[in-house]
Amino acid sequence: MNNRRKTLPPIDPKIDPKLRAVLEALKEIQETGEGVRGDPMDRKLTIRDLVDAGLARLRPGSMTEFGPVNDDPIDNDPPGSTLIPPRPTGFNAIGSFGYIVLSWDIPGDLYLNHAFTNIYRSETDNFANAKVIGRDTGMMYTDHIREVEEEGVGFYYWITFTSTEDREGPPNNTSGTYAEVIPDLGFLLDRLSGEIDESVLAKSLNGRIDKIEVLETGIKTETEIRESADLAMARRIDNVSAAANGNASAIQTEQTVRADADAALAQQITTVQSQLGGNIASVEQSMTTNIERLNGELVKLGAEYTLKLDVNGYVSGFGAYNDGKTSDFAIAADRFWVAPPNSTGKRKPFIIQNNKVYIDTAMIRNASIQEGQLGPISFGKITDRNGSPVTTVAGKLKGELIEADNLRVAEAATFYGDVYSNNYWSGVSGWAIRQNGSAEFNNVTVRGTLYAEDIEGDVNDVAQVNWQGDKRVSSYKSLIHQQSIYISYSNKQGKCPYFMLTLRCFEERSDSTIGVTVQIEQNGRVLAEQYTAAQFGGNGGVAIAGGADNRIKGTVVFKVFADAYFANTMHVYQVSGLIGALA
Template identity: 25%
Template sequence: MTAKFRAGKDPSAVLENVETLTGQRGDGRNRAVTYGDLTTLGLANLRVGAGGKTSLSPGGGKGDGGGGGIQKPVRPTNFKATGGFAYVLLEWDMPNYRGRSLTEIYRSPEDNLANAVLIASSAAGVYGDPVDPDWKGYYWIRHVNSLGEPGPFNDSKGTYAQTHPDPAAIIEVITEQLNASPLIANLTDKLETNTKNIGTVDSNVKTLSESVKNQNSAMAKRVTDVETSSQSNMSAVRELSQSVSDRFSSSAERVEKVEVATRENNAAVQTNAKAITEMDKNGSASYRAMWSTKAQAGDVKAGIGIVAGRDANGNTISQVAVAANQFFIFDPNNPNDKTTYAIPFAVVDGKVVIEELIAKDAVIKILAAQTIIADSVRAGIEIVSPYIKTARIESGNFTVDQNGNMTATNANIEGRVVATSGSFSGSVTATDGSFRGTVHATDGEFRGSVYATDGEFRGSIYATDGVFRGTVYATDGRFEGTVYANKIEGDVMQVYQMPPIGHNQTRSFRYNGGQDQIMVISSAAISMTLTAKSTTVLNGYLDLLINGRVVSTLSGVVGGGATGPGVTAGEKSVSYVKSFSAEIPAGSSNVLIQVRTRGDANCSAEGILFMVSRKNSSAFS
């Protein structure tokens, strides 16, 4: 029976074994199988653990249409964007597919997915995006699995969001606008009586007095007109006083109207005062008193009215109405340093603006606030936030106190568990876990991956799979499954693949080292190519340097009458297959390893695969 692999630590043996494992030598039946091969064939699942390290777990893999494998991410559902003041709250349904990892969030100021940029990723179903007040834009999301494969976006159209303007800035702008109102200047003027001589071109005063009385009613009416005019301009003051009384009703009305007009514009102010009392045919009495003042300049109108009374059904009527697109209150007795006035309350363009509010009870359908300070907050359905900071959490049998102590009747943890210390009096069953401190367990079974920074096991350990990144102390042990380690000292080969190198170039990498033994670094077959456009012989060299010192050199010739093994005189391009071998002293760490090309011929190399192993392994005698 022919041996599959060749024993020995010399470069030729190492090279042969590596070429066999990579499938470059032989018929490929002894080629090593990789994680990717098993996953693609549907024989195992690829799991991404702590630090991005991959491991295998039993299952159907990507090729298995059934259970266990990592699936393609699904399309996100119920994606919503809610604008606050300096944040946009993004929410979506948590996806349900195997291998779920995170959700990518994209943003653009316009509804164009092609121009959207990735701004963040979140493993939760909520994210808060910090933006400026009064910002507008669009969002998209897509899920990504643990293999890094993205799924479809939630939609080709963006989800629109807009933040609220800063209330302080709004109040400042409105205060400036309202302080420019002519009403403030008019209402803050002192009351004075001025007597002036006014010349008029044409003026007249008309007075009509009328009194009527009969068997059932009486009426008194007086109309006074004061008019002035000059060419096309006119001004007038009209006053109507009227009193009517009959069998079933009586009313008194007074109307004052001040009006001016030019060729193109006119303005008027009218004040009505009216009182009515009447009785219907059933004998029910109703009464009403009303006062109103209306002003109009061109097509712009404003007014205020008061009505009080009771209708025939006995319903109370008590109303005050203001007709204006801006309504505000100010204190004329307290101007500020700029001789302007604070506007504590205003209605502008249909919105109520209040600088400060004290309310005993308020019912608000939608509340957008920058800061909420309250003794007690209750939410009947849910509270959604990307970040919640509290001293205590209580939910049935689940509590977390201010010291971070958690109490739960039952817990189902699907991801990693990181514990500084712990005590398990019963059985522990874990799919995955990371314990950085001390764990005391009477009994335990780990079916998934176990990550330990440090540990001491005095009894028996049964593990299907395990990764130890720290120190493990064991008198003796047997692993029937797979052992994964970031670093193993001893008779284990470590491999590094260097990219191709061109003429007069240097490539470098570092070997951590630190072993107490002498280590051997060797390379697999390197393809070194020399090219030349010369009739003379040219030389090319490939150097191996350790910590800046040349420890091995490969050479070749090309061109002119160059001869040698595999070289024909006059050739313009020659390829060599050669390999390096050198020793790294015991105790060396952070070793700088370099490969460089040089010579008067154009020298390049590829297929540079380095292997580091222990010298004089105890496995051979």
């Protein structure tokens, strides 16, 4: 067992400063090489380290020479750990839009030779049926499940650890951790768009309006009636048209009704159309009801209304369709807006244009937003280069580098390396907190109790004074305020108490004088006393400072007195400043 000393004794603070700087540097170099301070990667390698690690062996009869013995090769691979990795902890699963995010506690906190984490998934809560869907070396995994068409689809998950010796440990739990995926909105929009394109209403709205053949100016009505044992049909076409110089306009209304043993149809189509040269503008209003039966079963049932506008083949409009189970209302337009009457010159509250929806003000009780932006802050987009989110369950953030002007940690933070300020220079500026427990600061203020086995250098005690009230000052010393402070040890010696105070006063006369006395007492004995006086009219202030030359320890009381030339005409309403002790 190696019990050799790795640290040097503290350097005497009374030594010459120039020599002390050299000794401090040598001490730092020595202890850094031993690995007791600084970066552990800077520790020096010894022959003992090589032998203990199985990387080398000493030659027989020698305590300094090492290498192969009798030309046998050295086993450069140290013996691997035969321990089974522990059970993972802190496992969580949460569903999001098109994926489920899994996270767990840092494996390195549980064991040292971690290689990767295995992720298992099953549709049932049975680990025997689970399959490995991925592996990850970190503490988070994203299971992408995009093609989910409805809510309520979920899976059970487990994880296990595998060591660098390829040993797999137990699952995190016998029961799986269940999470449901939220359907990916992009996937749902693509699927719904495909269904809409194949719907009856979409085909009706997308179809062009037939051209009306106008040959002459006039008003014409055509009728047709057919009736038999199995069929009844009636049709009427009313046409009002005008034609001149190859241009034409027409209004046509076509009404059709038909009924037989298995079908009933009623339809009315009104078309308004203008033609000028090669340009045609049309408006068509269509109302249709249709019911059909085949072999005694209902195969078609629907009511449809459309209003279409067709200008040179560019068709827009709106329509509604109802089949008794599902109703559709559709608008085909480049821009759609809603506004109250007489809103000219005012902002429209709702606009759809260029595939974007603009809403001036909205009140939403419940919303699911896959991606978005609130002012300059975007959310739902914090992903790595592969598209996987770097945010984990419970709001944890994972990244190789995080830069922030201000960083607030609500509960606790764990660091897995040394922490430095950006201006750290050993012995000169900045600060450092190292993994071996050592730290370096230039200045430290401790508002509480400091415990230490040994303190080198001087330590000062200080307390703030901030009394407020209203005390009337008599002609003799009136006690205004008193406050105590505990003076700690400094290099096994006491300290010198001091004070720096200001009294704020106002007087009822304009020519009064106030005297201020500060006493420093310990155990009823006055150690020092300081007096000053000031004359003013109205409001004013008196500053006083002083201290004791002798070094003391323990509790000390600072008492502030005041007296006035004219009794009961002076008021003190504040005492502020500092009291303390200098090493």
